[in-house]
Amino acid sequence: MDQTELTIERLSLHADGVAHGPAGTVHVAMALPGEVASGDIVEGRIAVPRIVTPSDRRVKAPCPHYRACGGCVLQHASDDFVAGWKASVVETALAARGIAASVSRVETSPLHSRRRATLAGRRTKKGTLVGFHARASDTLVEVPDCLILRPELLAALPALHEATAMGGSRKGEIAFALTLSEAGIEMAAKGGKEIEPALFTQLADLARRHDLARLSWNDETVAARRPAQQSFGTAKVTPPPGAFLQATASGEAALVDFVRGAVGKAARVADLFAGCGTFALPLAANAEVHAVEGDATMLTALDRGWREAQGLKRVTHEVRDLFRRPLLPDELDRHDAIVIDPPRAGAEAQVREICASKTRTLAYVSCNPVTFARDAQLLIAAGFALRDLIVVDQFRWSAHVELAARFTRG
Missing domain, CATH: 2.40.50.1070 (OB fold (Dihydrolipoamide Acetyltransferase, E2P))
Structure with a gap:
């Protein structure tokens, strides 16, 4: 073990401080850029540092469990710093692909809101x-x-x-x-x-x-004992046990509002990786929607929610593995706008087909800035322009970053 003082240069994607020590890169837990920290270096990491020179962006962690619990990693930083850092994670991932873009705003969920x-x-x-x-x-x-x-x-x-x-x-x-x-x-x-x-x-x-x-x-x-319902727009949906749901109601509302604005007045929308209808059902208030998802039980819940709702336009659905069988250009061209919300792996195969289609409007929701940047590079090379970009922070004080983007071309 070796103990020395180090100056933190930046944060890693896991929100550790990153410094350079005598033997190379060192990760420092609960440290902020510009701080001087010391501690025992074990396998390239200081797990319990002593902050010698604190940053003016350091605050007292409000939670009594913070130093022990791994659920949060950024309670020692001011809210402004955390929001700025999450925006920079997205911008840096895009810059690594040669894309200059700025996050227009960060929507942070309030305390006591994780559902x-x-x-x-x-x-x-x-x-x-x-x-x-x-x-x-x-x-x-x-x-x-x-x-x-x-x-x-x-x-x-x-x-x-x-x-x-x-x-x-x-x-x-x-x-x-x-x-x-x-x-x-x-x-x-x-x-x-x-x-x-x-x-x-x-x-x-x-x-x-x-x-x-x-x-x-x-x-x-x-x-x-009772239907475990969620409201997606005016529809009531009972997802299968343990099914994916946006982590906070406010975060979901921010994403839905963004997607609605991105598709605009499109009369026909394809919702890819649709889940139980987070976007498909609110969009059906004004557009016909085709929902595509690999999990049949989620689509069954979506379809029932749509059939029992009042005043929604037609929603069709299709069980399909979009990694192995992405929608092809002729299928995509039946729609005026595309919404895509893939898992962390992104949607490279599907994005390549979107690039080859006549699609002009795309709303992309992502939980991984790195795979999003890869897919954005493909879209821009195919003539799309990145028109708007936001961060929606549903996992407050964590290193998790979610975003939504609007692309148009033509």
Whole structure:
């Protein structure tokens, strides 16, 4: 081990401070650019630094769990700094591809607004532990006073402890995906014991006692006491257990508003990687929409939500793996605008087909600035112009960066 003073030059994509030490690059946890930090360097990292010279952008972390919990990595930085850094992550990724662009605004979700989170549960000699993992560790940190989660999720922690005691093992962890629906809390647990009649009965009783809307265990629905509905525009959708949902209501609203503005008055829209209809159903208020998604259960939920809603234009859907079978130019050309919201891998194959089509308007929502920049380079080479670019920070104080962009050509 070696202890020395280092000056932080920048933040990494994981929000660690980056400095250059005697043996090369050193990552420094909880440090900010311009600060001087010291500590033991272990395998190129200072995990617990002493800040010798603090930045004027450093603030006191508001959460009592901050130094132990790995859920947040930037509470030591001012809100203005965090917003600026997330914008710079996007701009730097684009610049690396030769694209000069500026983020026009950053929409940050407020405290206590996360309606979806995955916590871990583990049995111990003394009982149970439920919480988030510590930084770069298997250690679980309980977070009863978390500043990020909705109060309703925090109120469900006793149910997670009970479920861990019922179905957990000393050798593994249970992943509890909690989602706040309009009917209450949904719990989707994976990694616990195989379900058998006695455990099924115990879990069903747990759902009743804690008033859960829905409980599933290793992909098997144990209790569906009320439809775990979400509102997408005027439609009410009941997603399958554990299905993807934008992390905060305010973040979702910002993305939907941006996408609506991007497609404008388009009469026919294709929504690719459509999920359960986050964009497709609000857009159907003014346009016919064709929703394409690889998960059939999500599209079933979308279709039912559309059929039960009033006043929406026609929404068709198609189950299709867009990585292996992207929509081809002649299929894309049936639409006036395209919306695309791929996973972290981006959508290179689909974007190449968009480039070869006659598409003139594209709204691109991304959770990975690096793959977005790769796809943006292809689009610009095909004649598209990047007209607007925003960051939507639903994962406050984390290193996660989400964005939305509008492209047009012709």
